[in-house]
Amino acid sequence: IDQYAVFGNPVAHSQSPFIHACFARQQQQSMHYVATQIDPESFAQQVDAFLQGQGKGLNITVPFKELAWQLAEVKTPRAALAGAVNTLWRDEQGRICGDNTDGLGLINDLTQNLGCSLKGASVLLLGAGGAVRGVIQPLLEAGCSELIIANRTPEKAQQLVQHFAETAGAAVTLHACGYSEIPAKAYDVIINGTSASLQGDLPPLPEAIVGAHSLCYDMMYSATQTPFCHWASRQGAARAVDGLGMLVEQAAEAFFRWRERRPDTAPVIAMLRQSLA
Numbered sequence: 001i002d003q004y005a006v007f008g009n010p011v012a013h014s015q016s017p018f019i020h021a022c023f024a025r026q027q028q029q030s031m032h033y034v035a036t037q038i039d040p041e042s043f044a045q046q047v048d049a050f051l052q053g054q055g056k057g058l059n060i061t062v063p064f065k066e067l068a069w070q071l072a073e074v075k076t077p078r079a080a081l082a083g084a085v086n087t088l089w090r091d092e093q094g095r096i097c098g099d100n101t102d103g104l105g106l107i108n109d110l111t112q113n114l115g116c117s118l119k120g121a122s123v124l125l126l127g128a129g130g131a132v133r134g135v136i137q138p139l140l141e142a143g144c145s146e147l148i149i150a151n152r153t154p155e156k157a158q159q160l161v162q163h164f165a166e167t168a169g170a171a172v173t174l175h176a177c178g179y180s181e182i183p184a185k186a187y188d189v190i191i192n193g194t195s196a197s198l199q200g201d202l203p204p205l206p207e208a209i210v211g212a213h214s215l216c217y218d219m220m221y222s223a224t225q226t227p228f229c230h231w232a233s234r235q236g237a238a239r240a241v242d243g244l245g246m247l248v249e250q251a252a253e254a255f256f257r258w259r260e261r262r263p264d265t266a267p268v269i270a271m272l273r274q275s276l277a
């Protein structure tokens with residue numbers, strides 16, 4: 001039976017085994033998927049050993065996505081640009097290949113599950129860490145007309161803007177700033193890619209950025225409303241959504257990569273939401 005795993009540290013809380021078991025059942029795929037905690041010193045060796053044997057594919061989570069990027073001998077263009085890899089497999093020539101499905105997971109949740117059109121949209125992206133790096137190119141590709149990246153440390157947002165400027169092209173406004181300098185207007189989409197929610201915290205955001213039509217999206221998810229979603233609702237956002245759908249969608253893209261089948265994500269998102277409650 002084909003073996004799959006998610007490598008991380010910590011990884012005990014990972015929902016990936018549940019999600020992939022649902023996909024496998026639904027798509028009648030004979031496969032086994034487990035979560036494995038990995039020591040940082042042995043990461044490279046464990047990846048290699050897993051993919052030499054019965055292991056057909058790996059997901060990589062915190063804190064190993066950058067290391068996985070370094071390990072991947074072949075990278076998809078979006079993974080190459082993101083500087084982080086969350087999906088690994090071996091090709092026919094035995095080379096370790098890497099993709100980053102996080103960004104597409106976000107785009108699919110926004111556009112397919114939430115019916116949000118990104119074409120011509122003004123997007124405000126909060127944060128400039130690893131999680132944000134992975135979603136910039138897919139957001140640009142989805143056709144947003146404006147992408148503002150705001151971060152507590154503005155220099156990090158500036159670096160990202162420089163890194164992605166070429167991809168963005170001239171048609172899109174790509175701009176970096178600190179939270180207090182966010183251009184005052186109501187954005188179509190506001191995405192929280194900071195890890196502030198993990199500490200029950202919220203970046204210091206100006207009020208003017210939320211309009212009655214704004215869709216606010218937290219890349220984090222939790223059983224109860226995240227601080228960012230709570231704040232967005234209070235500001236009168238049209239919708240405030242957490243990242244559970246993104247989690248399932250990035251898994252679906254990885255599953256597709258490995259099994260060449262596209263799972264139906266809606267029932268899995270619903271089941272996962274129910275299991276969190």
Ligand code: ATR
Binds near residue numbers: 128131195202204
């Ligand atoms: P990840 O891989 O989750 O993106 P990271 O690379 O450490 O983790 O990035 C964390 C992001 O959340 C950064 O943008 C960080 O801001 P700084 O670059 O200024 O450190 C942001 N962040 C974390 N805690 C925050 C908080 N309490 N308020 C605002 N931003 C926060």
